[in-house]
Amino acid sequence: MPAPLAVTMGEPAGIGPDLLLGLYAQREERGLSPFVVFGHADFLRARAARLGLDLLIEEATPASAGAVFARALPVVSLAGTVEDTPGRPDEQAAPVVIGAIAQAVEATLAGHCRAVVTAPIHKGALYAAGFRHPGHTEFLADLCALDGVVPLPVMMLAHEDLRTVPLTIHVPISDVPRLVTGDLIVDTLRVMARDLVGRFGIASPRIAVAGLNPHAGEGGSIGREDMDIIAPAIGAARAEGIDAVGPLPGDTLFYPPHWRQYDAVLAMYHDQALIPIKTVAFDAGVNVTLGLPIVRISPDHGTAFDLAGTGRASSSSFAAALAMADQMTGRKS
Numbered sequence: 001m002p003a004p005l006a007v008t009m010g011e012p013a014g015i016g017p018d019l020l021l022g023l024y025a026q027r028e029e030r031g032l033s034p035f036v037v038f039g040h041a042d043f044l045r046a047r048a049a050r051l052g053l054d055l056l057i058e059e060a061t062p063a064s065a066g067a068v069f070a071r072a073l074p075v076v077s078l079a080g081t082v083e084d085t086p087g088r089p090d091e092q093a094a095p096v097v098i099g100a101i102a103q104a105v106e107a108t109l110a111g112h113c114r115a116v117v118t119a120p121i122h123k124g125a126l127y128a129a130g131f132r133h134p135g136h137t138e139f140l141a142d143l144c145a146l147d148g149v150v151p152l153p154v155m156m157l158a159h160e161d162l163r164t165v166p167l168t169i170h171v172p173i174s175d176v177p178r179l180v181t182g183d184l185i186v187d188t189l190r191v192m193a194r195d196l197v198g199r200f201g202i203a204s205p206r207i208a209v210a211g212l213n214p215h216a217g218e219g220g221s222i223g224r225e226d227m228d229i230i231a232p233a234i235g236a237a238r239a240e241g242i243d244a245v246g247p248l249p250g251d252t253l254f255y256p257p258h259w260r261q262y263d264a265v266l267a268m269y270h271d272q273a274l275i276p277i278k279t280v281a282f283d284a285g286v287n288v289t290l291g292l293p294i295v296r297i298s299p300d301h302g303t304a305f306d307l308a309g310t311g312r313a314s315s316s317s318f319a320a321a322l323a324m325a326d327q328m329t330g331r332k333s
């Protein structure tokens with residue numbers, strides 16, 4: 001039996017548990033391939049009951065999950081306290097939330113699961129409990145370190161033909177100009193070029209690079225980073241055979257006829273990359289981590305505390321994440 005997908009439970013006070021339970025309940029009509037949830041079985045039973053979902057939840061292992069999936073939701077259940085309090089995060093649950101991610105990655109690196117699909121975490125609750133990574137992206141890279149070498153994780157938001165990557169991720173906007181370095185741009189372009197081929201099957205990817213300043217600096221009169229740092233880095237990447245162009249003004253680049261000329265856009269900061277995707281495809285975009293030895297995908301949205309426990313959250317982005325994990329691991333086209 002093929003290995004299952006590893007799905008992490010995410011923040012218990014958020015919508016992640018609602019969505020994975022709701023998708024499991026529709027597994028037959030959606031034709032979902034087997035997945036195993038890393039989380040807390042009793043909590044998931046409580047949330048399922050709150051949502052009025054009549055389903056069985058069974059403790060399992062990645063090896064048994066495939067056989068269990070047809071009759072019950074297989075769960076690798078971690079020890080710890082997880083209360084069912086929608087909308088009210090409790091840092092007591094943090095060890096289970098963090099441990100679930102770590103165990104899902106370990107199982108995938110070992111080949112017991114095919115890919116990791118993560119439900120959203122509430123970063124504030126985890127920071128309060130001592131979590132020291134800005135988000136999944138950086139934590140996953142640490143978990144995938146080999147012989148002490150941590151891969152460069154690259155966040156990509158993807159929907160159909162729009163794919164955007166923020167060069168800098170969860171950092172204050174005041175730190176961005178200092179963090180936009182030539183080395184980071186070249187390293188990120190290398191990961192993008194490699195994974196657009198290897199993960200997305202695009203034979204000769206074309207990458208647009210957005211500028212940092214308005215109008216990409218307007219020839220240096222509105223900031224010099226575009227001329228002094230970004231343009232030379234693009235030149236260095238092109239010299240390696242990477243088809244990158246820019247820096248292009250960030251606003252007009254996202255005019256659809258412009259971005260459609262490219263397979264992906266490298267943006268300079270979080271919102272420059274995420275606003276376009278969330279504008280055109282909030283309900284179906286996904287977040288993919290490039291640069292890792294495993295496939296990791298998540299929905300593009302967060303914990304949506306206002307909807308948790310109500311059954312009103314849309315599962316379309318979560319379903320898109322499961323579908324892309326299947327595609328990238330060769331299970332479905």
Ligand SMILES: NC(=O)C1=CN([C@@H]2O[C@H](COP(=O)(O)OP(=O)(O)OC[C@H]3O[C@@H](n4cnc5c(N)ncnc54)[C@H](O)[C@@H]3O)[C@@H](O)[C@H]2O)C=CC1
Pocket residue numbers: 015119120121122123124136287298299300301302303304305306307312313314315
């Ligand atoms: N991959 C992850 O772990 C992510 C985690 N987050 C975390 O989520 C928390 C909340 O972030 P926000 O900025 O408020 O973003 P959010 O995505 O949780 O919510 C923004 C708005 O979109 C709505 N929304 C979100 N998902 C929806 C869905 N599936 N169906 C219908 N409506 C939906 C919410 O009700 C809210 O009005 C933060 O702690 C953030 O760090 C945010 C993005 C990704």
Ligand SMILES: NCC(=O)COP(=O)(O)O
Pocket residue numbers: 134135136137138274287298
């Ligand atoms: N805004 C995107 C986001 O917060 C996702 O971060 P990560 O937890 O996937 O690193």
